[in-house]
Amino acid sequence: MPKGKRKGIRRGTSSRPSSDDEMDTPDNQSVISSISDDGYFQPIAEEDGDSGEVDESANQQNFEDGIRECIDGLCEKSQQTRINSLTLLSKTLSMKYIYDFLMNIKFTVVEYLTRCLKKGKGDEQALAAQCISHLCIQLGEDSENIFEDLRETFLYMLNDQSTPVKTRQKNFLKPCLREACTFILMEIKRND
Numbered sequence: 407m408p409k410g411k412r413k414g415i416r417r418g419t420s421s422r423p424s425s426d427d428e429m430d431t432p433d434n435q436s437v438i439s440s441i442s443d444d445g446y447f448q449p450i451a452e453e454d455g456d457s458g459e460v461d462e463s464a465n466q467q468n469f470e471d472g473i474r475e476c477i478d479g480l481c482e483k484s485q486q487t488r489i490n491s492l493t494l495l496s497k498t499l500s501m502k503y504i505y506d507f508l509m510n511i512k513f514t515v516v517e518y519l520t521r522c523l524k525k526g527k528g529d530e531q532a533l534a535a536q537c538i539s540h541l542c543i544q545l546g547e548d549s550e551n552i553f554e555d556l557r558e559t560f561l562y563m564l565n566d567q568s569t570p571v572k573t574r575q576k577n578f579l580k581p582c583l584r585e586a587c588t589f590i591l592m593e594i595k596r597n598d
Contacts, residue, residue, distance in 0.1 A: 470507055473498060477511065480518040485530060488522060492533035499540035508544055515541060516552055523559060531563070 476498065479491030498504075508515065519541070522534035538556060542549035563569055 477515055477518060480522055489530055489533060492522065492530065492537055496533060496537045496540055499537060499544055503544065505544060512545065520556065520559065
């Protein structure tokens with residue numbers, strides 16, 4: 407007789423019928439999941455009105471986690487994922503001032519954006535340049551080193567004929583040169 411074809415055995419049935427008592431008892435649920443379902447770990451606000459502080463710190467933490475996810479998305483293999491992460495990061499940097507947070511992760515962000523700038527194509531390069539511009543604005547005087555490090559890359563890409571003209575002129579050239587002029591003017595004013 408071939409394997410798996412035994413006569414007289416019905417598959418999918420249990421040897422004993424289940425009773426209604428087993429379904430009604432909460433013993434089937436683990437202790438940990440019942441604790442988490444009851445809201446055991448939820449922050450409890452004091453009666454002094456600290457609920458606003460708890461909500462604000464939770465919102466700030468969620469916001470920072472979202473930015474970290476965007477930054478992690480810059481290392482993904484999929485170009486579309488990197489473009490989506492760059493778009494979201496650019497919007498975030500242009501909407502909210504997050505200097506302290508960026509100072510903690512400045513080198514990581516610059517490294518990932520530089521990689522997108524050098525190895526990316528078209529829209530990815532343009533969005534990376536835009537993010538670098540927003541990052542320089544966010545960091546202010548602390549961004550001078552970033553701009554000096556990336557100046558060679560910018561000049562190479564602006565003169566590189568293999569870079570699409572649309573990227574060099576419209577999306578890449580304008581924001582980067584605008585930021586470069588801003589920093590040059592700030593430097594001139596500081597020296598006077």
